[in-house]
Amino acid sequence: MMFFSISTGFFAWNLLKWLVLFLVVAAALSFAVRRALKHGVDFRGGAAAESIGAFSRSGVRSFLENCIEPWLALPFSPLLGIGALFLLFVIAVFLG
Amino acid sequence: MTVMNDIFPLLFNCFVALLLITFVFSAAIKSDRLYQRLAAFVMRKMGRALPALPEAALRAAFHEPASLPGRAAAKVVIYAPALATASLVTLCASLPFCTFIPIIDNGADIIQMAQLLLLSEAFAVAALCSLGTKEGLDFAAAEAKAALRLLVPLAASAASLSFFFTQNGVDRDPFSLNSFSVVGRFSAMSPFGICGSLLFAFIILSQIPHRGTAESSELFEASEMPDFKGAPRSLLQLWSIARSFIIISVVVFVFFPHNIIENIGEGVGIAWYRQALSFAAFWLAVVLARLFVVPLCQFAMNFIERRTPEKYAEAAMPLLLAASMALLWYEGLLLSQEAALF
Numbered sequence: 001m002m003f004f005s006i007s008t009g010f011f012a013w014n015l016l017k018w019l020v021l022f023l024v025v026a027a028a029l030s031f032a033v034r035r036a037l038k039h040g041v042d043f044r045g046g047a048a049a050e051s052i053g054a055f056s057r058s059g060v061r062s063f064l065e066n067c068i069e070p071w072l073a074l075p076f077s078p079l080l081g082i083g084a085l086f087l088l089f090v091i092a093v094f095l096g
Numbered sequence: 097m098t099v100m101n102d103i104f105p106l107l108f109n110c111f112v113a114l115l116l117i118t119f120v121f122s123a124a125i126k127s128d129r130l131y132q133r134l135a136a137f138v139m140r141k142m143g144r145a146l147p148a149l150p151e152a153a154l155r156a157a158f159h160e161p162a163s164l165p166g167r168a169a170a171k172v173v174i175y176a177p178a179l180a181t182a183s184l185v186t187l188c189a190s191l192p193f194c195t196f197i198p199i200i201d202n203g204a205d206i207i208q209m210a211q212l213l214l215l216s217e218a219f220a221v222a223a224l225c226s227l228g229t230k231e232g233l234d235f236a237a238a239e240a241k242a243a244l245r246l247l248v249p250l251a252a253s254a255a256s257l258s259f260f261f262t263q264n265g266v267d268r269d270p271f272s273l274n275s276f277s278v279v280g281r282f283s284a285m286s287p288f289g290i291c292g293s294l295l296f297a298f299i300i301l302s303q304i305p306h307r308g309t310a311e312s313s314e315l316f317e318a319s320e321m322p323d324f325k326g327a328p329r330s331l332l333q334l335w336s337i338a339r340s341f342i343i344i345s346v347v348v349f350v351f352f353p354h355n356i357i358e359n360i361g362e363g364v365g366i367a368w369y370r371q372a373l374s375f376a377a378f379w380l381a382v383v384l385a386r387l388f389v390v391p392l393c394q395f396a397m398n399f400i401e402r403r404t405p406e407k408y409a410e411a412a413m414p415l416l417l418a419a420s421m422a423l424l425w426y427e428g429l430l431l432s433q434e435a436a437l438f
Contacts, residue, residue, distance in 0.1 A: 022182050033203065044323040
């Protein structure tokens with residue numbers, strides 16, 4: 001049980017309660033989606049359709065192309081944003 | 097027996113909380129629809145082109161026969177939207193104004209909020225990526241970028257406000273949303289601090305994900321992604337609308353004059369009546385902010401970005417953010433200097 005709660009002088013996070021709530025709601029919603037899709041899913045275009053999805057092709061090369069390169073390509077790279085986010089979390093925790 | 101004594105209040109609290117969260121989600125959808133109508137009306141009066149047609153009602157879209165693009169990773173596309181929405185519900189449950197009787201005992205801190213937002217974002221982006229089309233990947237990249245542009249100001253405001261509050265001698269949890277209510281503290285702030293916190297509100301509200309100032313906060317327009325239909329699509333739309341609404345409600349909560357409403361309620365004298373009054377006033381303020389303040393902020397931010405040279409237009413928001421952080425940190429340093437003088 002110790003594992004499931006993080007507490008400092010200021011706050012106590014009860015991760016177990018979060019997890020239970022998340023799982024219950026996720027199960028309920030998944031069930032609703034399953035019921036809504038009980039007549040089956042129509043796949044448009046079939047196997048002939050061009051596939052570009054990051055998770056629909058295997059291989060290290062396609063993973064690099066789809067998941068890593070877009071992050072490095074932009075002039076204002078999202079990596080910069082993530083770095084800023086991390087830094088701000090650290091500042092908030094240590095200065096706050 | 098003790099177990100029974102624990103379980104029934106817990107179930108009751110969960111029921112009340114889920115009722116309130118359902119209310120929040122439906123309020124989000126209703127105010128979004130209202131905004132679409134309002135925007136269409138204003139556009140027609142001004143003689144501009146109408147915005148794109150809104151998507152059909154979400155409930156009807158949910159029960160529509162489902163279809164996916166040819167080589168989508170079906171399991172991920174079908175179930176990831178449900179997980180994204182579930183993490184938004186968890187986020188709601190940790191906000192003080194979505195659960196009157198807390199079911200997750202904590203102070204609803206902003207850091208935890210940002211973490212749950214990131215989690216739901218990850219599920220949504222995974223769903224978009226696994227659609228297996230070029231359009232889906234473009235959507236995922238745009239979505240990830242928009243989310244970062246929203247989360248970085250949120251985390252920055254949490255860091256600077258908590259720094260300011262600890263300098264100001266707040267003895268409670270400095271990240272807690274309850275100690276973030278700024279309005280009561282405005283009288284104790286110098287103009288720097290007031291400007292800084294107002295600028296933060298402006299930046300966060302202007303970065304609420306949207307397709308255009310006149311459009312709703314849905315993820316897809318009706319004409320986009322014609323191959324992707326059914327329950328997962330409508331859950332993603334719901335997720336996008338609810339996320340915007342929740343962030344607006346958090347900003348409104350920080351700036352809401354709780355003490356004034358409490359004072360009005362005190363004249364009435366009945367406890368539940370006062371509660372109901374502040375509840376209605378708060379959610380009315382959130383809906384009004386969605387209808388008028390958010391489009392205004394987005395319009396102003398567009399104006400600023402158009403005025404800056406095109407090469408640096410993307411840097412306008414980070415620069416404003418740095419300015420507001422500097423203002424609040426300067427205020428905090430001033431305060432600590434005063435404290436050191438004593």
